[in-house]
Amino acid sequence: MSQILSLQNLANLQPAIAKPGYRRAELRAGILHIGVGNFHRAHQAVYLDDLFNAGRDRDWALIGAGIRSGDRAMRQALEPQDWLSTVVELEPGANHARVTGAMVDFVPIGEDGRAIVQALDDPALRIVSLTITEGGYCIDPGTGVFNPEHPDIVHDAAHLKTPRSAFGVILVAIKRRRDEGLAPFTIMSCDNIPHNGHVAKEAVAGLADLIDPSLAAYVREQVAFPNSMVDRITPATTYRERAALVERFGVQDNWPVFCEPFRQWVLEDHFPSGRPSLEEVGVTFTPHVAAFELMKLRILNGGHAAIAYPAGLLGIHFVHEAMKDRLVRCFLDKLEMEEIIPCVPPVPGVDLQDYYRLIARRFSNPDVGDTIPRLAQDGSNRQPKFILPSTRDRLRDGADVTGLALVSALWCRYCAGLTDQGRPFALDDPNASRLTPAALAAREDASAFLSLTDIFGDLSKNPVFRSRFEAALSRLWREGTRATLEAYLGERL
Secondary structure, eight states: OOEEOSTTTGGGSOTTSBOOSSOGGGOOEEEEEEOOOHHHHHTHHHHHHHHHHTTOOTTOEEEEEOOSHHHHHHHHHHGGGTTOEEEEEEETTEEEEEEEOOEEEEOOOOTTOHHHHHHTTOTTOOEEEEOOOGGGGOBOTTTOSBOTTSHHHHHHHHOTTSOOSHHHHHHHHHHHHHHTTOOOOEEEEOSSOTTHHHHHHHHHHHHHHTTOHHHHHHHHHHOOOOOEEEEOOOOOOOHHHHHHHHHHHOEEOSSOEEEOSOOEEEEOOOOTTOOOOGGGGTOEEOTTHHHHHHHIIIIIIHHHHHHHHHHHHTTOOBHHHHHHSHHHHHHHHHHIIIIIGGGSOOBTTBOHHHHHHHHHHHHTOTTTOOBHHHHHTTHHHHHHHHTHHHHHHHHHTTOOOHHHHHHHHHHHHHHTOBOTTOOBOOOOSTTHHHHHHHHHHTTTOTHHHHTOHHHHGGGGGOHHHHHHHHHHHHHHHHHOHHHHHHHHHGGGO
């Protein structure tokens, strides 16, 4: 018989399921987290759960928060189960389940963020952490810098009492704490963005620039924004995962988390108001975060983008199935070894080719069940962060970009919304309404897509990139994905 997840039912769960070794009453909140999704609950919340189980730092529990209507669904799912989450680590042939209890509350969701601001009046909350996705940072994709003309920023600059962006909420809370003589909290980004701490800082300070230069100066001089690198493959939760949890472990969880066994967190140690002792549970504190971050964004996230679009066009649904496809796997191997890894700077203590081999094994894990549609979503935000920087670096060095341009061409072809077999699919991207018409027009004129300068920036005018992109896209439409990959791979097949 299955058990509904709750504090009351913890003792009734199967013995094989790991449970919190502490009482909820022993925890006090020290971190407010904006953007409670699967990744956060499989990553930061797990590290804190480990720390609390070790008897350490139980004044650093989590309070969840969100500012979008979609966050309301997560709060409604977790509230009946006392904010507990079941996390299933998908080791092939040996899945392991645990219940984490690091979250002790979840701020009520409002469209104006005032409940979060009020929660942050509590001086015990010394860190605000973020997983708001790459698209939540109000960055101009073409330049990679803060965009003061982003609609959310324009709104918050004019209506700061009712902010609708995470950074508007944070700025209001910083101002209130400053005015009340309280120390500012540290803002810890956990999103896949190069120099994510610096990017978050420019978003908060950039918004303040539009409102009050003295407040902007205070943000830049007094508020800490440590950089970080985070990593764990965490698929979306569907009926499949909920049913598997009941079948394998007898637990009814409204929103369980399934993830790979591997996890990594690299942090800059810049927390003036204190931090939990996360180094005790495997977090790496280093001044070299940027090196780890660049490695991960280029090799792992770039690798995800590289396989997502050809696999999607070929009608492949699961990531591990894509890795079994000889053409897709060989394409990834060649691209990584010849064009991506050569422009990744050295990382202390890491062999980059060994790191890639680890990534390939992780992508191939059949139990994770990660999907190609998840990897392919939000390409207009991900291409400028994961693929195009490598392209720029190689062009700067006079190196060829045939493979990287092919990735961009595959994305363009994918944005047309049709598989090679002619089956239509919905493009999951906030800019889908302009991407799809541009991609269809690019079948006859590639400049229709390359003219999206907010995405491609100066690359749209680079003759080498344009030539490689146009040739790849033409072949994709003329001969299909398999023939195009075969032509690229040549003697490697």
